[in-house]
Amino acid sequence: MAIELVKERYNNAINIVEIGAPGASMIKVGGETALPFLFKEGGMPYAPVTALEILDSEPEDWPDTLRKPFGDAIKDPVKWARAAVEKFGTKLLSVRLQSVHPDYGNRSSEESVSVLKAIAREVKVPLIVIGCGDDDKDNDLLPKASQALKGKNCLFGIAVQENYKTLTATCLADGHAIISESPIDVNIAKQVNILISDMGFDPKRIVMHTTMTALGYGMEYVYSIMERARLAAFMGDKMLSMPFILFVGAETWKVKEAKESGVRQGVNWEIATSVSMLQAGADILVVRHPDSAKAVTDYIKDMMKEESL
Amino acid sequence: MIVIGELINGMYKDVARAVANREADIIQHLALEQVKDGASMLDVNMGPYSKDPARDMRWLVETIQAVVEVPLSLDSTKADVIEEGLKITKKRAVINSTSADPERMDIIFGLAKRYNAQVIGLTMDKSGVPNSKASRLELAQTIVAKAIEYGINTEDLYLDPLLLPLNVAQPQAVEVLESIHEFRLLCNPAPQVIFGLSNLTQGIKSRSLINRTFLTMAIANGLTAVILDPLDKKLMDALITAELLLNKNIYCDSFLDAYRKK
Numbered sequence: 164m165a166i167e168l169v170k171e172r173y174n175n176a177i178n179i180v181e182i183g184a185p186g187a188s189m190i191k192v193g194g195e196t197a198l199p200f201l202f203k204e205g206g207m208p209y210a211p212v213t214a215l216e217i218l219d220s221e222p223e224d225w226p227d228t229l230r231k232p233f234g235d236a237i238k239d240p241v242k243w244a245r246a247a248v249e250k251f252g253t254k255l256l257s258v259r260l261q262s263v264h265p266d267y268g269n270r271s272s273e274e275s276v277s278v279l280k281a282i283a284r285e286v287k288v289p290l291i292v293i294g295c296g297d298d299d300k301d302n303d304l305l306p307k308a309s310q311a312l313k314g315k316n317c318l319f320g321i322a323v324q325e326n327y328k329t330l331t332a333t334c335l336a337d338g339h340a341i342i343s344e345s346p347i348d349v350n351i352a353k354q355v356n357i358l359i360s361d362m363g364f365d366p367k368r369i370v371m372h373t374t375m376t377a378l379g380y381g382m383e384y385v386y387s388i389m390e391r392a393r394l395a396a397f398m399g400d401k402m403l404s405m406p407f408i409l410f411v412g413a414e415t416w417k418v419k420e421a422k423e424s425g426v427r428q429g430v431n432w433e434i435a436t437s438v439s440m441l442q443a444g445a446d447i448l449v450v451r452h453p454d455s456a457k458a459v460t461d462y463i464k465d466m467m468k469e470e471s472l
Numbered sequence: 473m474i475v476i477g478e479l480i481n482g483m484y485k486d487v488a489r490a491v492a493n494r495e496a497d498i499i500q501h502l503a504l505e506q507v508k509d510g511a512s513m514l515d516v517n518m519g520p521y522s523k524d525p526a527r528d529m530r531w532l533v534e535t536i537q538a539v540v541e542v543p544l545s546l547d548s549t550k551a552d553v554i555e556e557g558l559k560i561t562k563k564r565a566v567i568n569s570t571s572a573d574p575e576r577m578d579i580i581f582g583l584a585k586r587y588n589a590q591v592i593g594l595t596m597d598k599s600g601v602p603n604s605k606a607s608r609l610e611l612a613q614t615i616v617a618k619a620i621e622y623g624i625n626t627e628d629l630y631l632d633p634l635l636l637p638l639n640v641a642q643p644q645a646v647e648v649l650e651s652i653h654e655f656r657l658l659c660n661p662a663p664q665v666i667f668g669l670s671n672l673t674q675g676i677k678s679r680s681l682i683n684r685t686f687l688t689m690a691i692a693n694g695l696t697a698v699i700l701d702p703l704d705k706k707l708m709d710a711l712i713t714a715e716l717l718l719n720k721n722i723y724c725d726s727f728l729d730a731y732r733k734k
Contacts, residue, residue, distance in 0.1 A: 353724035360733065361726075395722045402730045403722065 170204050173197065173397030177446075178367040178404050179209065180340055182255065182318045183289025189316075190255050190289050192370070192446040193406035198393065199444055202469040210467045211441055213456045214255035214291055214449045215247040216412050219278045220262035220270070225451075226422040228429050232453045244282040251453040257291035258282060259413075263304050264295035272304040280311050291318045291408075291449065293342075298326045306333040313337040318370060318408075318447075320344065324355050331362045342408055344372040349388050349395075349403070356402045370447065371405040377415040378436045389443040409440045412451030434458045441466070473715055474513060474697035475708075476545050476566075477506030478670060480532065482519015491518055491528050499532065500539045507540045509702040510711075510732065514540070515568060516557065517547035526556045533557045545592070545699070551579045558587040566590040569632065572597045572611040574618070581622035590628040591619065592666060595651075601634050603644065608633050608651045609658075616658050630664040630697055631655045635671040638682065645672065645686065652693040666697040669707075684710035691715065 176196045183189040190212055197205025221238045222230070232251070236242035240258075247253045260275045262268040275295075283290060292308055294301035306329060309319055320342030322330045327343070334341045343359055345352035352373050360366045373392065375385045389407060396404040415421045415436050421429040433455035437448045441463065450456050479502050482488040490498035503514055514536060518528040525548065533544060533556075543563035546554045554567055569592035570580035577593075584591045593615035595608045602608045612631050619629045633651040636644045648667065656662045672686055673679040684707045687698065691714040702708055712731045715721055724730055 349722055350724045353722055353730060354726060357724060357726045357730050357733070361729070366733075391722070399734060400722060400730075401734055402724070 168203060171197070171201075173205065175397055175399045175401075175404060177393075177396055177406055178369075180318075180368060180370055180406055182291070182316060182340060184314070184316055188254070188288055195393075195444070196397070198390075199442055200466050207467070209446075210463050211446050211448065212255055213253070213437070213459050213463070214257045214447060215251060215253040215453065215456050216257040216259060216410070216449045216451050217243045217247055217282075218262070219258060219260045219275050219282075220268060222261075223267065226416065226429065228422070228426050229416060229451055240278050241281045241285050244286050247453070248286045248288050251456065253456060254288055255291065255447070256282075256286060256288050257293065257449045259293040259295075260304060260308065261295050263300050264297050265300070267295070272300070272307050275304060276307045276311050279308055283312055283315065289317065290315065291320070291342075291447075293320050293410075294330075296321075302326070302329045305330050309333040309337045309339055312339070316340065318342060320408075321372060322355065322359060324351055324358065327355060327358055328362065331359050331364050334368075335362070335364050340368045340370060342370050342372050343405070344374060347374045347376075347385055347388055349373070349392050352388075352392060353400070353402045356405060360402070366401060366405070369405045370408045371403075372408050372410070375409050375411070375414055375440065377411075377418045377421065378432055378439065379420060380414075380418060382436065382439060386439065386443040389440075389445075393444045406446035407440075407444055408447040408449065409437075409445045410449045411437045411440060412449055412455070416451055430454045430458075434462075438462055473691065473695075473711060473720075474664070474666075475511050475702055475711070476513040476515050476666075476697065476699040477503075477511030477702045478515050478668065478699050479506055479701060479703070480514060480536065481517040481547070482521055482528075483517070484519075488519050488521045491522065491532065494531065496535045496538075499535050503536045503540045506702045507542055509705070510708050511542065511702045513543045513545055513566065515545040515547050515699055517568075518553075525550060525553045529553050529556045530560060533560050537562055546589075551583060554580075555583055555587075558583060558589055564588060564590065566592060566630065568592045569594050570615070572614045577615065577618045581619060581624060584624055584628075585622050590630065591624065592630040592632055593619070594632045594634055596634055601636065603641070603647070605647045605650045605654065608647065609654055612651075612655050612658060612663075616663060620659070625661070626659045626663050627661045628664075630666040631658075632666050632668070635667045635669065637674040637676065638672055639676045649689055649693050652690055652695050656694045656696075664696045665694060666699065667695070668699040670700065680704055680706060683707055687711055688714040692718065 177193045179194040194208040236246040262270045318340045321344045343355040392403045415433040421432040437459040545566040546557040547568040595611040
């Protein structure tokens with residue numbers, strides 16, 4: 164007897180967020196109407212994307228494994244950006260303005276923004292721009308960065324419950340999309356989205372970062388939070404209907420299994436984490452090693468073939 | 473929870489007057505306010521003073537549909553008046569209502585089938601409103617059987633156990649609560665269960681408090697739809713909170729705000 168698949172049907176779709184100026188290079192994410200790759204239950208109009216991540220200065224603490232593919236270019240963020248796009252073919256580039264952080268160079272906002280502007284001039288792919296992670300510094304840095312890229316429709320981050328107003332206002336003024344972050348907590352994820360939208364920011368311009376951990380460090384919990392948010396969205400919760408972004412690279416290359424165990428294991432750790440996050444509903448995966456980016460992109464292509472179900 | 477706004481009802485003098493004088497702005501204001509405050513559907517009732525109910529129904533439906541997009545609940549005892557509304561509703565309508573009397577059900581379910589409408593079935597018949605859970609259940613079963621006979625999907629059937637004023641029939645409130653739970657078990661897919669909340673407190677004091685307390689109890693018992701005044705903010709807050717406690721929505725600090733952004 165043939166076994167009939169039990170199919171779920173939902174009545175709400177994930178928002179579609181556009182990143183980048185209108186044209187061929189614009190990236191669209193979201194739009195799902197079912198859990199990942201369940202094409203018999205619903206659609207995924209836009210394939211998840213990978214983005215390579217670079218910094219605004221030569222990284223101080225990256226392992227050789229990560230530095231090697233970029234060669235000397237890693238010493239100059241503009242050349243590094245060009246390598247990511249031209250040599251490794253990334254369609255979306257994430258720039259972390261880390262050098263402004265007191266622990267990572269403590270540079271001025273102006274210095275960092277001038278690097279960012281040079282990168283934006285040099286590469287034509289859409290940009291994700293991430294602050295340094297220090298609230299005070301970011302509240303000075305990000306408005307300047309946002310203004311410098313006004314009209315380029317970048318994805319800016321990161322807004323958190325305790326610090327979202329400056330970034331929200333500046334993204335609103337300069338026409339950028341925004342990343343809302345919560346500490347692996349679905350209640351706070353929803354709250355940050357409400358706080359941002361209460362400022363008049365279109366919820367359909369928000370991408371969610373529910374925070375994550377690498378393989379082996381509690382990734383299952385991340386998965387369950389993402390799944391819960393996604394199911395609530397499908398049931399109609401507009402304040403959780405945002406696409407997910409995951410900074411897989413930043414998390415993976417922190418853990419010793421990745422950074423201290425030779426070339427392949429680190430890359431494989433990044434790939435395994437990414438692939439798991441795709442199954443949790445990831446829309447944008449920000450990775451650091453070009454080999455991971457390629458493997459994950461190939462995997463997405465395979466999974467997007469509907470017959471693979 | 474399906475929330476049907478009750479305020480466009482000719483029992484209210486200002487509404488009756490607005491209908492008589494064709495004052496569209498008054499009706500449209502009521503429609504917009506109710507939807508803004510959480511109504512997912514609007515009840516349309518021209519009340520007892522209408523001289524030409526069919527024409528009034530048509531005017532009301534057109535007037536309301538010009539400003540809001542929610543489905544309408546066409547509320548009349550006269551089938552031909554309901555049909556006037558059904559002809560022009562843009563969204564799938566609800567017929568409010570049929571009793572469990574066979575001849576009434578034949579007319580109403582016939583209309584529902586013809587116009588692909590949903591139906592509210594009142595668990596009462598010619599002998600009146602029942603005074604026990606058992607007799608409510610018997611009438612509910614009669615309505616379900618008839619609906620199935622007409623090929624109506626039971627999810628599109630709203631069973632109303634009928635609330636009576638607390639000061640007239642106090643023991644009935646608990647009978648209604650228990651009926652809600654039982655109604656949901658009558659068939660698969662389960663029917664919707666609905667009531668007009670304001671009936672509970674006709675002519676008594678502390679209406680708002682009693683209404684919202686009873687509503688949360690009813691929601692916990694499985695109520696899926698309700699006819700009420702969505703402009704009563706405390707009432708809507710209680711409804712939202714009850715649904716939250718039943719794990720229907722994900723908590724966040726601004727959960728009331730979040731629900732209203734839906």
